Amino acid sequence: MKVNTLFFRKSIVAATGLFLCLFLIVHLSANCLLLLPEQAARGMYNAYSTWLRENPLIKVVAYALYLSIIVHVVYALLVTIRNRKAKPVSYAVNHTEANSSWASQNMGLIGLSILIFIVIHLANFWARIKLGLGADVGVDAAGNKDVYEVTYALFHNIYFVLFYSLLMIPLGLHLHHGLKSAFKTLGFYHKRGLEVLARISLIYAAVIAAGFGIIPFVVYFK
Amino acid sequence: MKVTFKIWRQDKPQAKGAFKEYQVDELTEDMSFLEALDHLNERLVLRGEKVIAYEYDCREGICGQCGVFINGRAHGPHPNITTCQLHMRSFKDGDTIVVEPWRANAFPIVKDLIVDRSAFDRIIEQGAYISAKTGTAPEANAILIGKAIADRAMDAAACIGCGACVATCKNSSAALFTAAKINHLNSLPQGKPEAHQRVLDMTAQMEREGFGHCSFTGACEVECPAGISIANIAEMNARQGKAQLLG
Ligand code: FES
Numbered sequence: 001m002k003v004n005t006l007f008f009r010k011s012i013v014a015a016t017g018l019f020l021c022l023f024l025i026v027h028l029s030a031n032c033l034l035l036l037p038e039q040a041a042r043g044m045y046n047a048y049s050t051w052l053r054e055n056p057l058i059k060v061v062a063y064a065l066y067l068s069i070i071v072h073v074v075y076a077l078l079v080t081i082r083n084r085k086a087k088p089v090s091y092a093v094n095h096t097e098a099n100s101s102w103a104s105q106n107m108g109l110i111g112l113s114i115l116i117f118i119v120i121h122l123a124n125f126w127a128r129i130k131l132g133l134g135a136d137v138g139v140d141a142a143g144n145k146d147v148y149e150v151t152y153a154l155f156h157n158i159y160f161v162l163f164y165s166l167l168m169i170p171l172g173l174h175l176h177h178g179l180k181s182a183f184k185t186l187g188f189y190h191k192r193g194l195e196v197l198a199r200i201s202l203i204y205a206a207v208i209a210a211g212f213g214i215i216p217f218v219v220y221f222k
Numbered sequence: 223m224k225v226t227f228k229i230w231r232q233d234k235p236q237a238k239g240a241f242k243e244y245q246v247d248e249l250t251e252d253m254s255f256l257e258a259l260d261h262l263n264e265r266l267v268l269r270g271e272k273v274i275a276y277e278y279d280c281r282e283g284i285c286g287q288c289g290v291f292i293n294g295r296a297h298g299p300h301p302n303i304t305t306c307q308l309h310m311r312s313f314k315d316g317d318t319i320v321v322e323p324w325r326a327n328a329f330p331i332v333k334d335l336i337v338d339r340s341a342f343d344r345i346i347e348q349g350a351y352i353s354a355k356t357g358t359a360p361e362a363n364a365i366l367i368g369k370a371i372a373d374r375a376m377d378a379a380a381c382i383g384c385g386a387c388v389a390t391c392k393n394s395s396a397a398l399f400t401a402a403k404i405n406h407l408n409s410l411p412q413g414k415p416e417a418h419q420r421v422l423d424m425t426a427q428m429e430r431e432g433f434g435h436c437s438f439t440g441a442c443e444v445e446c447p448a449g450i451s452i453a454n455i456a457e458m459n460a461r462q463g464k465a466q467l468l469g
Contacts, residue, residue, distance in 0.1 A: 007466075082393075083435055086327050091294060094291075099301070099390060180438075184455065
């Protein structure tokens with residue numbers, strides 16, 4: 001059976017996007033440990049990240065995650081290239097704000113800013129903790145890698161605090177449009193269901209963006 | 223009333239077009255937008271200049287021939303109407319009104335404001351019909367159709383094929399048009415026997431014509447004169463998936 005690229009590519013972007021949405025919930029839940037008082041936060045956060053690193057199931061999920069990010073980006077790029085070709089000349093005047101949201105018109109640009117964020121985020125944490133690049137990561141009293149300290153030190157640099165917080169704005173915009181669109185792309189068309197979906201997307205995007213956006217400040221003022 | 227029209231002029235498909243400005247007076251608020259263009263063309267004839275080419279037929283929002291991009295919106299500043307249903311009272315005295323043809327790779331410009339929308343016809347040819355010869359219209363109650371289904375099919379069938387969805391879409395996606403045609407037939411019993419093949423053939427043609435992907439900006443349903451809901455695209459996606467698996 002011949003696949004239709006118009007549907008296939010978008011389905012891939014949607015499916016990987018939804019998986020990443022799920023991941024963000026888990027990620028934010030874990031990060032809430034950082035909101036606890038210093039002593040408790042350090043112990044639990046480090047214990048949790050050790051558990052993550054040593055769990056074989058998480059290893060599989062981690063590879064699925066890397067793959068999802070890459071596939072999401074590559075397919076979004078393919079989609080964008082075809083879309084540009086489909087509209088080679090743009091209008092002299094175009095009031096897109098009258099018929100659609102800014103985010104929906106600029107998902108590529110917003111996505112690019114998130115990609116840059118992810119690269120820097122991975123360099124800050126993943127590269128140091130998992131790949132052992134850069135300055136050595138210490139161990140805490142319980143003998144776990146002191147991931148909390150890495151976070152604590154990073155978020156005592158106001159520039160990183162601002163960077164991590166501000167970049168949650170494009171993330172929120174991306175999720176708000178992306179979540180509901182992904183469901184529609186995958187064929188969810190129930191009339192009232194779509195209204196509920198729109199509300200869920202808004203709440204989801206707001207909680208994720210606000211949650212991740214506040215944590216750096218909380219750590220900064222500890 | 224007096225306005226300045228800034229209109230895209232292009233002699234032939236391959237020519238390099240450009241905007242040209244025209245001051246037009248003696249317009250009234252009751253004139254339709256097309257009448258204002260007629261009025262301008264009459265002046266151009268008197269001055270011995272080439273008239274502006276634009277399309278229309280019914281001038282009552284039925285045929286879908288008249289679409290142009292007016293001041294940054296498909297069919298002008300109001301949602302869900304055609305260009306022929308737009309009136310000069312929607313503009314102010316002294317306004318500059320920018321008029322452009324639909325922009326899409328799949329809709330090449332023929333001349334000035336006229337584009338070639340035969341890509342739509344080729345999508346229709348792939349299956350937006352019932353292939354069995356049915357003779358004259360059968361007795362209306364011979365096939366029973368529930369009201370909810372009849373309404374959904376009717377809503378989708380309202381598409382007049384004007385191309386505003388493609389024109390306003392940043393990706394020039396023809397998803398709304400194609401979805402309307404598919405859902406119209408596939409939700410009715412008469413369309414069921416060929417349902418899967420219809421979806422596959424029509425969407426394949428949509429792909430071949432060089433339309434873009436749908437990214438659900440929602441612009442199409444706002445500009446669609448028939449108010450076709452974007453939920454139709456999600457429904458087409460579901461039908462496409464099903465046809466791909468079962469067809
Ligand atoms: S001229 Fe027929 S729809 Fe406008």
